[in-house]
Amino acid sequence: MNNKNRIKTLVVAVAIAASVLTLVSLSSAQDNAPSGVIETRSHVFTPVADGIYHVTGTGAVNLISHAMLIEGEHDLLVVDSHVSPNAGMALIDAIKSVSAKPVRYLINTHYHFDHAHGNQVFPQDVEIIGHRYTREKLSGELGNVLEESTFISFTEGVPGQIEQMQAQLATTENTDERAELQGRIAVQQAHLNSLAGIEPTPPNITIEDSMSIFQTVRGGGREIQIAHLGRGHTGGDVVVFLPEEKIIYTGDLMVPFLPYMGDAHVDEWPDALERLKTFDFDTLLPGHGPIVEGKERIDMLQAYLRDLWSNTEALKQRGLSAEQAAEQIDMTAHSGNYPQIRGAGADVRAIRRIYQLLDEA
Template identity: 40%
Template sequence: MNIQQTIIPLVFLALSAPLVADEHVITTSSHRLTEVANGVYLAQTTAPLFNSNSLIIVNEEDVVVVDSHLTPAKARDLIQSIKSVTTKPITTLINSHFHWDHAHGNQVFEDGVQIIGHEYTRMKLAGTPLEETQYVLATAGNKATLARIREMLTNASEEDRPEIQKWFDLYSQQAEDWKEIAPIPPDTTLNDRMTLFRGSREIQIHFFGRAHTGGDVTVYLPAEKLAFTGDMMLQGPSFLGDGYVDEWVQTLENLKGLAFETIVPGHGNPFTDRDLISHVQAYYADLWQKVAAMHEQGIPIADAARDIDMTNHAPTLGVRRKGVDPQAVGRIYARLDGAD
């Protein structure tokens, strides 16, 4: 039995597949840091559990970090790992959006660290972030997984037991780490655009419109031609449960106005293929139409989610199975019914 595949949803494994090792990769006890431009590192945790990417921008005098991972413990590991590439102080943290897996490490950044995010991100994180659907579902999912592993442990052969125990320990630790979360919002907000000048480094922060959430920002380094897009642009369709699928196509069109050569997404590995943006736009436009047609006919969410066929996007995005996430359908139905 492949224990890892039994325990972890495959989608997360695919998203966290390691980059090919080369001389630009530094590995710490918790992280893999890949230098994606001069002094700019993509930080990914090496533990085989779901996490998000962070970007570390080392300037002449200071360090700017984008996204804080999913727990205070993971953020502390990140800060420790940054010390393996620089002794300069972290002065600024940027939140790409409010989702728990990108912003719930915020609290471990020191008092003097400025936290920047979109107005919407502040509104969400200053509200009741621990009651947000995605966070509630994630913690419930962790509990369910833990119960499943406990069950497996009871029935395990002597041979399988150590491997299953390892997963049990990982998920137990995660459940522990979650107890410490006390979200803090950005103390500095933008609505449209902001630029940081740090030494010779120019760091632009852009809001291109609503997409994965109501306040996704892209961090763009014009000299390095590099854009960190958070979950607004991954290497395929993003999670849509809080999304604005009807506006997202235009938001991605606006993103294309930047002269980037590399995109670092909020999950998964960097990519350079601009066509991928058009493929994802085509997917969202098509999904919106197909879901709207189901909505028009009054088809229940679960049935629509089962029946919608997006496999026409197999050649461009590798969509091989019929059906879509019910949360995506639910969200599109809600938008069609006038939800903000």
């Protein structure tokens, strides 16, 4: 398999994994059937405290990432805007089923395409808040994010994925399977069309370390803390912490499976996660995957990142190329925590990134 096909296959696999995760989190939301779940065509709003919702997708629109909605007495605060103008519009529409109040703030947990490329469809009077690095990335100051490998490696496979499903459709006779495939093709086609209209839109309010918003709620105020815990998944992740409700939204700094590391600060990430543990929360809302209770999974990610770093460094010292190291690296010690690890190997984008960081050091 040549590299381009390998990337394509990987992209398709990641896209499928992402949609499976969406389905998993959706079905678990339905199984637990917490009272007050609001489902629209495109979104599921799962209440995790009074007026606070973990926002996931139904699969009818390709969102890729989750979001969070916080309802105050007069206005709304949204965390993350999904993957495209199309997905961002779907979010804005879906929110109307929860509340008629206007969105006042949109927070970007980080600059990645799947969390911030819906920014552009939010009304002009919505304040967009993010880390200064997120602004530098989305404003183009550090280069065009649409030309970077992070965006390209996750999107260049979409046309091939559609072609693959169309080929499958051509040979499928079962009516239910055909309908399901046609639905998935339509979702991915809408996604692909919307990717062409992306205009990266940066935060207009930036933070370096931390800030708080005091949202008016009936009978008082709610503190919403936004904090940068150091470099990790990107150069400028922020978490959104609700001290009263003991809820934290982590974006991709902490997810319950192996996150993308293609432009991460893999060596500094465990320290940021150590700071995350100092927050007094019971419920962790990740940017992908199901809600996490407790802090044990943070230890698991720290352990993986530290081993990935040291194992990669050892392979580099032995003279292996990043591609060879990505095939040979043995991370199976972590397969109990991460069932996706089956035998040797790791995401080549993560290994290339570690090589780059080692070369820069």
